[in-house]
Amino acid sequence: QVQLVESGGGVVQPGGSLRLSCTASGFSFNSYGTHWVRQAPGKGLEWVAFIRYDGNNKYYADYVKGRFTISRDNSKNTLYLQMDSLRVEDTAVYYCAKDWPNWASDIWGQGTMVTVSS
Amino acid sequence: QSALTQPRSVSGSPGQSVTISCTGTSSDVGGYNCVSWYQQHPGKAPKLMIYDVSKRPSGVPDRFSGSKSGNTASLTISGLQAEDEADYYCCSYAGSYTLVFGTGTKVTVL
Numbered sequence: 001q002v003q004l005v006e007s008g009g010g011v012v013q014p015g016g017s018l019r020l021s022c023t024a025s026g027f028s029f030n031s032y033g034t035h036w037v038r039q040a041p042g043k044g045l046e047w048v049a050f051i052r053y054d055g056n057n058k059y060y061a062d063y064v065k066g067r068f069t070i071s072r073d074n075s076k077n078t079l080y081l082q083m084d085s086l087r088v089e090d091t092a093v094y095y096c097a098k099d100w101p102n103w104a105s106d107i108w109g110q111g112t113m114v115t116v117s118s
Numbered sequence: 119q120s121a122l123t124q125p126r127s128v129s130g131s132p133g134q135s136v137t138i139s140c141t142g143t144s145s146d147v148g149g150y151n152c153v154s155w156y157q158q159h160p161g162k163a164p165k166l167m168i169y170d171v172s173k174r175p176s177g178v179p180d181r182f183s184g185s186k187s188g189n190t191a192s193l194t195i196s197g198l199q200a201e202d203e204a205d206y207y208c209c210s211y212a213g214s215y216t217l218v219f220g221t222g223t224k225v226t227v228l
Contacts (some may be wrong), residue, residue, distance in 0.1 A: 110163055
């Protein structure tokens with residue numbers, strides 16, 4: 001079964017850190033780039049970051065650059081998002097999504113909720 | 119990285135057609151044929167409906183079609199059905215390995 005499963009969400013105080021994971025199954029994870037996309041409560045989708053299939057290149061939206069780090073371990077079929085210096089406005093459901101084809105995403109995880117609150 | 123502009127809502131009766139616009143700039147929608155559309159039901163993950171402006175993934179009904187003219191992309195749903203009621207988001211490659219999503223449109227089936 002082709003799927004992505006996120007984990008690691010939770011409640012954290014402003015300024016804190018959290019690491020999200022996304023585990024892939026049913027397809028060749030090491031052949032595809034992968035995105036993190038978030039959605040604040042009641043709001044629209046917002047692209048966060050992208051990592052190429054081999055992990056050698058990483059790209060970020062300006063609003064997370066310098067605070068978030070995307071990485072992957074192809075031996076574990078797992079994508080990560082290390083989130084540091086969290087802000088209230090980072091509160092959202094975070095989705096991982098497989099990149100295919102041509103900057104579209106055909107496979108999405110179910111999402112994991114991150115709440116930044118004091 | 120400003121969000122692409124979509125109408126907040128569109129509506130139609132069963133069997134009718136509705137079109138959702140997605141307006142960007144020459145740096146995103148107008149500059150690349152990498153526009154995709156997603157359907158999202160409440161509490162669910164987005165589902166890819168259109169990619170490369172007008173291509174449908176396997177399993178997506180041919181009632182869904184996409185097009186682009188200049189800096190504006192469009193999604194048309196023909197023969198509207200009750201299950202089409204959802205939020206729809208456009209997305210475009212914006213250069214330098216970045217993406218930008220639209221503001222989202224709620225489709226209501228009357």
